[in-house]
Amino acid sequence: MSKQRIVEIENVSYKYEREWVVQDVNLTIEEGQFLGLVGPNGSGKSTLIKLMLGLVKPRRGSIRLFGQSIKQFKNWQEVGFVSQKANSFNSGFPATVLEVVMSGLVSRIGMFKFFNRKHRDKAIQALKTVGMEQFSNENIGDLSGGQQQRVFIARALVSDPSLLILDEPTVGVDAEHVTEFYNLLGRLNKEEGITLLMVTHDIGTITEHATHVVCMNKTVHFHGASEEYEEFSEQDLNRLYGHSVHQLTHNHEHHGVNPHD
Numbered sequence: 127m128s129k130q131r132i133v134e135i136e137n138v139s140y141k142y143e144r145e146w147v148v149q150d151v152n153l154t155i156e157e158g159q160f161l162g163l164v165g166p167n168g169s170g171k172s173t174l175i176k177l178m179l180g181l182v183k184p185r186r187g188s189i190r191l192f193g194q195s196i197k198q199f200k201n202w203q204e205v206g207f208v209s210q211k212a213n214s215f216n217s218g219f220p221a222t223v224l225e226v227v228m229s230g231l232v233s234r235i236g237m238f239k240f241f242n243r244k245h246r247d248k249a250i251q252a253l254k255t256v257g258m259e260q261f262s263n264e265n266i267g268d269l270s271g272g273q274q275q276r277v278f279i280a281r282a283l284v285s286d287p288s289l290l291i292l293d294e295p296t297v298g299v300d301a302e303h304v305t306e307f308y309n310l311l312g313r314l315n316k317e318e319g320i321t322l323l324m325v326t327h328d329i330g331t332i333t334e335h336a337t338h339v340v341c342m343n344k345t346v347h348f349h350g351a352s353e354e355y356e357e358f359s360e361q362d363l364n365r366l367y368g369h370s371v372h373q374l375t376h377n378h379e380h381h382g383v384n385p386h387d
């Protein structure tokens with residue numbers, strides 16, 4: 127049986143002002159995939175995500191979510207989102223970890239309703255999933271960047287989404303915790319069956335975790351299984367990024383080069 131199409135983007139273009147920043151993008155994400163979205167700075171990755179979240183409307187083309195036109199789509203609790211800046215709370219920010227996670231339920235229960243025991247249990251369950259339940263009563267700002275990021279994943283998970291979108295979630299996570307973080311995402315994908323779309327600059331390590339990779343620079347230059355992406359040549363990447371990058375693949379220990387160099 128064919129898998130459900132979670133996201134279908136057809137000939138989508140977008141410009142904020144005069145210049146097209148997303149151009150003729152076609153992309154389908156199927157149920158169960160863990161898709162890594164890579165591309166140079168300013169290549170339109172975050173804009174493409176805003177389009178998928180309905181935060182901006184395509185100037186051209188169409189988007190379907192769970193088989194339904196985004197114009198009619200209402201089941202937003204099916205879509206979890208963790209933004210780029212989620213993990214940058216200063217200490218002293220007046221919210222506990224549990225409150226932050228429960229705030230993920232606001233769209234479901236409405237802003238002015240009170241949280242009840244069931245909501246609290248749901249939030250604790252989400253914190254357990256990301257291994258952070260022991261921090262429930264801590265202030266969010268007292269946690270490290272990596273811990274905050276886990277809390278924001280719990281916040282996105284609290285409404286039981288089928289699709290989780292993450293914009294550069296490893297920014298601000300200590301290098302030694304990045305693997306652990308990817309393991310968590312892998313678990314959500316394989317064990318909880320959540321379809322994942324993750325924007326990342328980790329072009330060297332993404333194939334170790336994602337099942338599929340999309341490489342974009344305004345338009346999609348590559349979309350395929352992670353194994354195929356490893357065949358995508360260094361010249362192709364250099365052309366796409368406009369400067370020299372060493373392709374970091376499963377064998378990245380042979381290179382050890384930062385893709386931003």
Ligand SMILES: Nc1ncnc2c1ncn2[C@@H]1O[C@H](COP(=O)(O)OP(=O)(O)OP(=O)(O)O)[C@@H](O)[C@H]1O
Pocket residue numbers: 142143147165166167168169170171172173174
């Ligand atoms: N709100 C905005 N108004 C005008 N231009 C914008 C706006 N947001 C982004 N842009 C421009 O759109 C282009 C694409 O930006 P976008 O943030 O989507 O790229 P990105 O691939 O996510 O970049 P990065 O990897 O640096 O986060 C850039 O040229 C950016 O300057």
